Amino acid sequence: MGAKQQCVTTSLPEGFSAYVANVGVKDDTDDFTVVFARGKPTSAAVFTQSRFAGSSVIVSRPRRGKAHAIVVISKNANVATGQQGLSDSTEITHLVAQRLGIDDDNVLIASTGVIGRALPMDLIRSGIAAMQGHNTTDADNVARGIMTTDTVPKIASATISGSTARVVGVAKGVGMIEPNMATLIAMVFTDAAIDASALDSILRSTVDRTLNCLSIDTDTSTSDTTIILSSGIIESVGHEAFEVALHEVLVSLTQQIARDGEGAEKLIEVTVDGGRDNAQAKRVAKSIVNSPLVKTAVHGADPNWGRVAMAIGKCSDDTDILQENVVIRFGNQEVYPNAVNADGLERLSVYMRGDTVRIHVSLNISGATATVWGCDLTSGYVRINADYTT
Numbered sequence: 453m454g455a456k457q458q459c460v461t462t463s464l465p466e467g468f469s470a471y472v473a474n475v476g477v478k479d480d481t482d483d484f485t486v487v488f489a490r491g492k493p494t495s496a497a498v499f500t501q502s503r504f505a506g507s508s509v510i511v512s513r514p515r516r517g518k519a520h521a522i523v524v525i526s527k528n529a530n531v532a533t534g535q536q537g538l539s540d541s542t543e544i545t546h547l548v549a550q551r552l553g554i555d556d557d558n559v560l561i562a563s564t565g566v567i568g569r570a571l572p573m574d575l576i577r578s579g580i581a582a583m584q585g586h587n588t589t590d591a592d593n594v595a596r597g598i599m600t601t602d603t604v605p606k607i608a609s610a611t612i613s614g615s616t617a618r619v620v621g622v623a624k625g626v627g628m629i630e631p632n633m634a635t636l637i638a639m640v641f642t643d644a645a646i647d648a649s650a651l652d653s654i655l656r657s658t659v660d661r662t663l664n665c666l667s668i669d670t671d672t673s674t675s676d677t678t679i680i681l682s683s684g685i686i687e688s689v690g691h692e693a694f695e696v697a698l699h700e701v702l703v704s705l706t707q708q709i710a711r712d713g714e715g716a717e718k719l720i721e722v723t724v725d726g727g728r729d730n731a732q733a734k735r736v737a738k739s740i741v742n743s744p745l746v747k748t749a750v751h752g753a754d755p756n757w758g759r760v761a762m763a764i765g766k767c768s769d770d771t772d773i774l775q776e777n778v779v780i781r782f783g784n785q786e787v788y789p790n791a792v793n794a795d796g797l798e799r800l801s802v803y804m805r806g807d808t809v810r811i812h813v814s815l816n817i818s819g820a821t822a823t824v825w826g827c828d829l830t831s832g833y834v835r836i837n838a839d840y841t842t
Contacts, residue, residue, distance in 0.1 A: 461590055461592055462590070462591040462592055462607055462609050462620060463589050463590060463591060463620075464487070464589050464590070464591050464594070464620060464641055465617070465618045465619070465620055465641050465642055465643035465683065465685075466618075466643040466683060466685045466686065467489055467490045467491040467643050467683025467684070467685040468487060468488070468489055468490075468589065468641050468643075468681075468683055469487075469488055469490075469585075469586035469588070469589050470485065470486060470487045470488070470586055470587070470588050470589065470590075470593065470594050471484075471485070471486045471488075471583055471585070471586050471587050471588070472484070472485050472486075472587065472588055472593045472594060472596075472597040473579060473582075473583075473587070473597075474579075475575050475576055475578070475579025475580075476572060476575035476576075476578075476579065477525060477526065477527045477528050477565075477571070477572060477575065477576070478526065478527045481596075481599075482526070482593075482596060482597040483525065483526045483527050483597070484523075484524075484525060484526070484576070484579050484580075484597070485523065485524040485526070485594055485597035485598055486521060486522070486523045486524075486548055486552075486583070486586075487521065487522050487594060487639065487641065487681070488520065488521040488552055488586060489519075489520055489521065489641070489681050489682070489683040490683060490685075491643075491683040491684045491685045492645065492683075492684035493519065493520045493558075493681060493682060493683060493684060494517075494645075494646060494647060494648040494651050494681075494682045494684060495516065495517055495518065495519035495520075495560070495648065495651065495679065495680065495681045495682065496516060496517060496648065496651040496652035496655045496656075496679075496680050497512065497513075497516035497519070497560065497655075497677065497678060497679040497680070498655065498656060498659055498677075498678050499512070499513055499516075499676060499677055499678075500631075500632070500672060500673060500674060500675060500676035500677070501632045501672065502672055502673065502674045502676070504531060504532060504674045505531075505674055505675075506529050506530055506531035506537075506563055506567075506674050506675040507530045507531070507533060507537040507538045507540065507541040507563070508525075508530060508541050508561040508562050508563040508675060508677070509562075509674075509675060509676075509677060510538060510541070511538070511541045511542055511545060511560075511561055512560040512561055512562070512677065512679075515557050515558070515559070515560055516560070516652075516679075517648045517652065518557050518558055519558060519559070519560045519679065519681055520552070520554050520558040520559070520681075521548065521549075521552055521554065521558060521559045521560070522559070522560045522561070522562065522639055522679055522681060523544060523545065523548050523559060523560070523561050523562075524561070524562045524563070524564070524597070524598045524637065524639075525544070525561070525562075525563040525564070525565075525571065525576070526563075526564055526565060526597065526598050526599065526600055526624075527564070527565040527566070527600055528563060528565040528566060528569055528571055528572075529563050529564055529565045529566060529567045529569075529674060529675050530563040530570075530571050531563075531567040531568065531674040531675060532567055532568045532674075533568065533569070533570055533571075536570060537570065537571070540570070540571045540573055541561050541563070542556075543573070544561055544571075544576060544580070545559040545560075545561050546559075547577065547580045547581075548580060548583075551580060551583050560677075560679055562598075562637050562639075562675065562677040562679070563675055564598065564600055564624060564625075564636075564637050564675055565600050566840070566841055567674060591607055591609070591620050591622060591641075592605060592607060594622050594639070595607040595622035595623075595624075598622065598624045598637060598639075599624050600624060600626075601626050601627065601714060601836060601840075602624050602625070602626050602712055603626070603712055604708075604712055605622070606622060606623045606624065606705055606708040606709060606712065607620070607621065607622050607705075608620075608621050608700075608701045608702075608704035608705050608708070609621070609701065610697040610698075610700045610701050611697070612642075612644055612689055612693050612694055612696075612697045613693045613696065613697070614690065614693055615644065615686060615688075615689050615690075615693065616686060617642060617643050617644035617686040617689050617694075618642065618643060618644075618697075619640060619641075619642045619644070619694070619697045619698050619700075619701050620640070620641050620642070620701070621638060621639065621640040621641070621701040621702065621704075621705050622638070622639050622705075623636060623637065623638035623639075623705040623708070623709060624636060624637050624638075625637060625638075625668075625673075625709050626668065626709070626712050626713050626714045626716075627668055627669060627671075627713065627714040627833070627836070627837065628668075628669065628671045628672075628673045629666060629667060629668040629669065629671070629673065629709065629713070630666070630667040630668070630669070630670045630671060630672055630738075630742070631659075631663055631664050631666060631672065631673075631676055632664070632672055632676075636663075636673060636676055636677075636678075636709065637675065637676070637677050637678075638663065638677075638678045638679070638702075638705060639678075639679050639680075639681070640655075640678075640679070640680040640681070640698065640701060640702070641680075641681055641682075641683075642680070642681075642682045642683070642694070642698075643682070643683045643684075643685040643686045644682060644684075644686055644689035644694050645682065645684040645685070645686060645687040645688075645689060646682050646684075646689065646691065646694055650691055651680060651682060654691065654694065654695050654698060655678070655680050655698070657695070658695060658698050658699050658702055659678055659702065661699065662699065662702035662703050662705075662706045663678060663702055663705070663706050665706065665734065665737075665738075665822065665823060665824040665825060666706045666709060666710055666824070666825050666826070667738060667741055667742050667824065667825075667826045668709075668710065668713040668714065668716075668826060668827060669713075669714075669833070670742050680698075706825055707719065707721075707825055710825040710826055710827050711807075711827065713826070713827035713833070714832065714833045714836045714837065715829075715830040715831065715832025715833035715834070715835070715836055716827035716828055716830065716832075716833070717751065717807070717827075717828055717830055717832075718750055718751065718806075718807055718808065718809055718827060718828040719807065719808045719809070719825065719826075719827060720741055720746075720747070720750055720809050720810075720811065720825065720826045720827055720828065721808065721809070721810045721811070721823065721824075721825055722737040722740045722741045722810075722811045722812075722813070722823065722824050722825075722826070723737065723810070723811070723812050723813070723821065723822070723823045724736045724737040724740075724812075724813045724814075724815060724821065724822055724823075725812075725813075725814050725815070725819075725820075725821040726814045726815040726816040726817055726818065726819070726820075726821075727815050727817060727818060727819075727820035727821065727822065728770075728772055728815075728817045728818050728820060729818070729820045730820045730821070730822055732770055732815075732817075732820065733815070733820045733821055733822035734822035734824065735767060735770070736763075736764055736767050736770070736773070736813065736815065736822075737813070737822050737823065737824040738824055739763045739764065739766060739767050740760055740763040740764065740811060740813070741824050741825070741826035742763075742826065743759060743762070743763040744829055745759040745762065745763075746759045746760060746763055746811075747826070747827070747828050747829035748828070748829050749804075750804060750809045750828045751828035751829060751830055753801055753804040753805040754801075754804070755782070755787075755792075755797050755800035755801045755804060757780055757782065757787040757788060757792070757800075760780050760811060760813070761775075761778075761780065761788060764778060764780075764813060772817050773815055773817070776789070777815065777816040777817070778813065778814065778815060778816065779813070779814040779816070780811070780812075780813055781811070781812040781813075782800055782803060782804065782809065782810070782811055782812075783803045783809075783810055783812075785799060785800055785803065787800065809828075
């Protein structure tokens with residue numbers, strides 16, 4: 453078993469099919485995706501905590517445990533569009549439900565893209581009317597259909613131990629990412645029969661240890677949505693084995709998103725151990741990975757470990773963090789408290805020129821551990837976001 457970015461075609465699990473097309477929201481690439489589960493579907497979802505939540509989130513929240521299908525509109529977030537935006541999201545789920553022969557409440561919707569622009573509903577209505585069955589069982593097509601400024605599709609899969617059941621996940625997102633009990637847009641599909649209550653509990657726990665440990669730029673999106681949908685085709689799958697597979701898939705997607713952050717050239721992985729509790733360990737790790745000074749040092753391969761010390765130190769409410777007890781490492785190389793000589797700094801600089809930089813901090817308070825992921829900060833990030841709507 454192993455989750456991995458796929459180099460070959462990845463099929464959806466048993467019981468799933470999809471429709472992916474361009475309906476005119478984008479100029480020339482797929483922008484409309486529907487994934488449908490046959491069998492005995494169960495579902496769960498988590499959403500953004502933003503006070504400016506998009507219409508798709510508002511429509512989908514009360515349906516999170518009822519889904520048979522998911523529709524994603526790419527390139528338009530349908531956020532801050534008032535009652536019209538809410539009506540449009542509701543209408544889209546109604547029209548898709550009609551085409552699939554299911555109830556409106558069985559359709560969840562996610563939208564991603566520019567904020568504050570109305571959906572081109574005439575084009576979307578025509579696109580849904582032209583929907584002829586399901587044109588793919590290829591998860592790669594689904595992953596590409598939900599992309600916005602992503603440079604590559606993001607997909608991962610795992611086979612559940614002791615079973616033929618599979619977990620397949622796709623995600624999009626490269627900016628406006630620091631989730632809070634949600635994430636960007638991610639969809640996970642499985643043919644393992646997992647009841648809705650267990651699915652919800654397992655999803656929340658796993659998201660909190662993976663996608664919620666991700667930050668590109670500290671900005672929580674208005675449209676964050678993570679949905680898991682089961683076709684229920686394969687029975688007698690153990691919950692523990694299922695959770696292991698789901699965790700592998702979501703870790704892989706988390707790392708792929710971090711590596712593809714807007715303008716990113718390097719993946720940053722920060723592990724903090726010896727924390728008082730998991731919340732503290734995660735808080736310190738996020739402080740490091742979110743620091744613009746740490747991000748730019750990593751980008752420039754500058755062995756300035758003092759920026760990591762700064763990021764730890766600004767967690768000022770954590771009065772049990774004592775600098776004399778802290779150990780900081782880059783890769784396997786200790787940089788504090790033992791002084792780094794000139795040769796050590798050169799080795800560190802060589803290490804930091806790689807495409808993955810791992811920072812390890814030991815607080816030496818107790819036994820809690822957390823790992824988070826992010827990326828370096830480049831001039832490319834500024835250029836992409838300075839010109840995003842133009």
